[in-house]
Amino acid sequence: MTGATGNVGRHVVDQLLAAGAAVRTLTRDPAGARLPAEAEVVEGDLTRPETVEPALKGVSALFLFPAPGTAGPVLRAARECGVRRVVLLSSSAVEFDTEGSDDAIVAYHKEIERQVETSGLEWTFVRPGAFAVNTLQWAPQIRAGGVVRGAYAGAEMSLIHERDIADVAARVLLTEGHAGAKYVLTGPESLTQAEQARRIGEAVGRPVRYEELTPEAAREQMIENRVPAEFADMLLTFQAGLVGVPADVSPGVEEITGRPARTFDQWCADHVADFR
Numbered sequence: 049m050t051g052a053t054g055n056v057g058r059h060v061v062d063q064l065l066a067a068g069a070a071v072r073t074l075t076r077d078p079a080g081a082r083l084p085a086e087a088e089v090v091e092g093d094l095t096r097p098e099t100v101e102p103a104l105k106g107v108s109a110l111f112l113f114p115a116p117g118t119a120g121p122v123l124r125a126a127r128e129c130g131v132r133r134v135v136l137l138s139s140s141a142v143e144f145d146t147e148g149s150d151d152a153i154v155a156y157h158k159e160i161e162r163q164v165e166t167s168g169l170e171w172t173f174v175r176p177g178a179f180a181v182n183t184l185q186w187a188p189q190i191r192a193g194g195v196v197r198g199a200y201a202g203a204e205m206s207l208i209h210e211r212d213i214a215d216v217a218a219r220v221l222l223t224e225g226h227a228g229a230k231y232v233l234t235g236p237e238s239l240t241q242a243e244q245a246r247r248i249g250e251a252v253g254r255p256v257r258y259e260e261l262t263p264e265a266a267r268e269q270m271i272e273n274r275v276p277a278e279f280a281d282m283l284l285t286f287q288a289g290l291v292g293v294p295a296d297v298s299p300g301v302e303e304i305t306g307r308p309a310r311t312f313d314q315w316c317a318d319h320v321a322d323f324r
Contacts, residue, residue, distance in 0.1 A: 049073040050094060050122075051113030053081050055181050056137060059214030060111055060221075061087055067222055074103045097121035104129040109221045112164070113137040119160050123167040133170045133227075135220050136160065137213070140177040140232045153282060172220050173230040177295070180207035180235065180315040183244055190248065190323045194256045199266035201242040201258045203290035206234035209310040209318075212301045219304050231300045236309045238295040241287075244312065251316035252323045263288070 049064075051057040052073035064071045065086050072088040075081045081089055092099035094115050100122055104110070110131050114122060126134060139157045164171045186196045213233055220226045239247070242258040249256030261269065263284050270280040301309035 049087075049111045051111070051137065052083060052087070054113065055179070055210045056213045056217070057111070057113060058083070059211050060217050063214055063218035064221065067218065069222060072103060072107060074100065094118035094122060097125060101125045101129060104131055107131050109133040109135065110169075111135050111137070111217060111221060114160060116156065119163045123163060123169065127168050131169060133172075133221070134164060134167065135172050135174060135217055136164050137217065138173045138175045140175040140234070142175065143232065152278070170227045172226045172228070174213065174217050174220065175230060175232045176208050176213045177232070177234040177298075178205040178207050179210060179213075180312055181210050181319075183207070183248065184319070184322055186245065186248070187323050190245075190252070190256050194249065194254060195259050196241075196245045196256065197259045197261050197266075197269065198241065199261055199263045199284055200287040200291050201260040202240050202292055203287040204238045204240050204293060204295045205244075205290065206236070206238050206295040206297050207244065207312050207315070208233055208235045208301075209312075209315045211318075212305075212309050216301060216304045231304065232298045233300045234296065234298040234309070236297060236311055238297060239312055247312055248316050248323055251313070251320050 049057060049061055049071060052061050053075055061071055061073060061083060065084055072090055073083055074090055074092040076091070076093050078089045078091050083089055090103040092103050094100060095118055104126050107129065108131065110126050110133070112119070112122065112134050123134070138161055141154045142157045142161060144154060161173060189196050216231060216233060245256045245258040267280050267284060271277055
């Protein structure tokens with residue numbers, strides 16, 4: 049397991065352990081990882097390939113969430129150590145065919161997928177869309193006054209719960225029949241950013257509204273909050289293309305897990321404390 053301390057990775061670890069699998073996690077800080085005691089925690093860093101190979105020995109399947117520039121060495125080490133299967137946490141952005149689809153984020157995921165496809169390992173891509181957990185960036189504004197300020201209130205997304213991504217990844221890691229598959233995962237409904245804010249308010253028990261800023265003002269706000277200018281520009285271009293366009297809803301979660309994807313309301317209920 050790489051990325052085991054992240055929003056998705058922690059839940060993948062829990063699912064694998066619940067299924068009775070032996071789990072080995074790679075982390076730069078074992079003491080601070082706070083992972084379940086049943087998981088083996090190994091110190092290592094994907095940016096230092098020599099620390100990764102020992103963690104791969106005796107492993108049959110790899111959950112890969114690589115840092116930039118690290119996938120190639122990790123995949124080579126996995127092949128040399130006898131790893132058979134790799135499940136890559138990618139992004140549905142690789143399928144975008146809109147303005148901005150050539151941006152750095154899309155290019156990054158496409159390149160990682162290419163490296164996995166040519167690695168010589170059995171592979172599966174898990175391609176989630178927009179993460180519901182990304183709305184946690186609104187938490188300071190919601191706590192401060194119940195108003196979320198940003199661009200493009202009408203931008204629509206089908207936000208996915210991080211637990212659903214983890215459930216799919218765990219199932220793919222543990223079962224056969226997924227080799228060469230590219231699973232696009234979304235939530236079950238398309239919601240505008242304004243509706244997302246309103247739903248969060250319903251969960252926390254007080255009104256929350258979305259106040260639309262001009263793209264220029266939103267860009268300035270993001271840069272003030274230490275978002276790199278290039279990323280701010282890419283995000284705003286992406287959001288502009290979502291206004292008034294219902295987001296695609298994928299049946300992927302239900303097809304793989306046998307149950308419907310969790311709703312955004314369920315995600316809000318799980319994260320109420322984060323907004324109070």
